[in-house]
Amino acid sequence: MTDELVDQVLAAPARLGGVRVLAIDGPSGAGKSTYAGEVVEEFRRRGVRTGLVSTDDFATWDDPVAWWPRLVDGVLEPLEHGTAGSYRVMDWTTGEPRLGARKTVQVPEVLVLEGVSAGRASVRRHLAHLCWIDGPSPEARLERAVRRDGEPSRNALESWQKFERGWFAVDCPAQHADTSFGVAVVR
Numbered sequence: 001m002t003d004e005l006v007d008q009v010l011a012a013p014a015r016l017g018g019v020r021v022l023a024i025d026g027p028s029g030a031g032k033s034t035y036a037g038e039v040v041e042e043f044r045r046r047g048v049r050t051g052l053v054s055t056d057d058f059a060t061w062d063d064p065v066a067w068w069p070r071l072v073d074g075v076l077e078p079l080e081h082g083t084a085g086s087y088r089v090m091d092w093t094t095g096e097p098r099l100g101a102r103k104t105v106q107v108p109e110v111l112v113l114e115g116v117s118a119g120r121a122s123v124r125r126h127l128a129h130l131c132w133i134d135g136p137s138p139e140a141r142l143e144r145a146v147r148r149d150g151e152p153s154r155n156a157l158e159s160w161q162k163f164e165r166g167w168f169a170v171d172c173p174a175q176h177a178d179t180s181f182g183v184a185v186v187r
Contacts, residue, residue: 002035005131005179006042009110012128017080020110020128025119025173027164028157029145030135035181036114043110051108055115057089060097061156064163065117075105076126082107116164119173132177 005022014020024036036052043050053075058067075085084106091100105111113123119130135141138161145157174180 001181002038002042005039005129006046006048008178009043009129010046010048015128016076016111016126017082019079019108021123021126022110022112022129022131023119023123023127023173024112024114024131024133025117025177026133026135027138027141027168028116028160029141029143029148030133031144032114032116032118032133035131035133036112040112043112049106049109051105051111053087053105053111053113055113055118057087057103059116060090061160064160065120065167068117068120068122076123079105079107079111080126117167117171117173119176120171121173121176124176129179130173130177132174132180134174134181 009020009022012020022039024032024039026032033054033056036054040050040052053071055071058071059065060067070087074087078085084104086102086104088099089101089103090097093100110128119127119132124130136144142154142157142161146154149157168174
């Protein structure tokens, strides 16, 4: 599946200046980050300059999607104009989100934008490809996310799942996906 996806992205036109953007979207705990890592590794194995930006670097429990202008202003607009972008990564080390270190995004041939809302309607015109990963059942995804983030995050993750169901129902990324996986592709 990874080889096919990489082939499809490389065959698609660049729609963000000279950059092809691959969005990997889907609900929390579906396996998006793991799959994005595999895809980036395959691009790089082929010698393709590849950048990776995760929506996890921006979102907080209280601000799941409204942070988007920071990504547009800091990364997407500069890349569209052929210059490096940057943003401050959300730092969770204290248990409370706060803006942390600055991350630079050099101009790649392919930018993999991964995470909940990566394929949102406002960015679709710039995408070379939208991949939707649905993952297992909501209960299994919750348990996977709790294992990843720790038991103290369970209530926040349950609220997040409720929010994202509403977000996906309105924004409809799955219906616009070029590629969809009904079950997580991660091990």
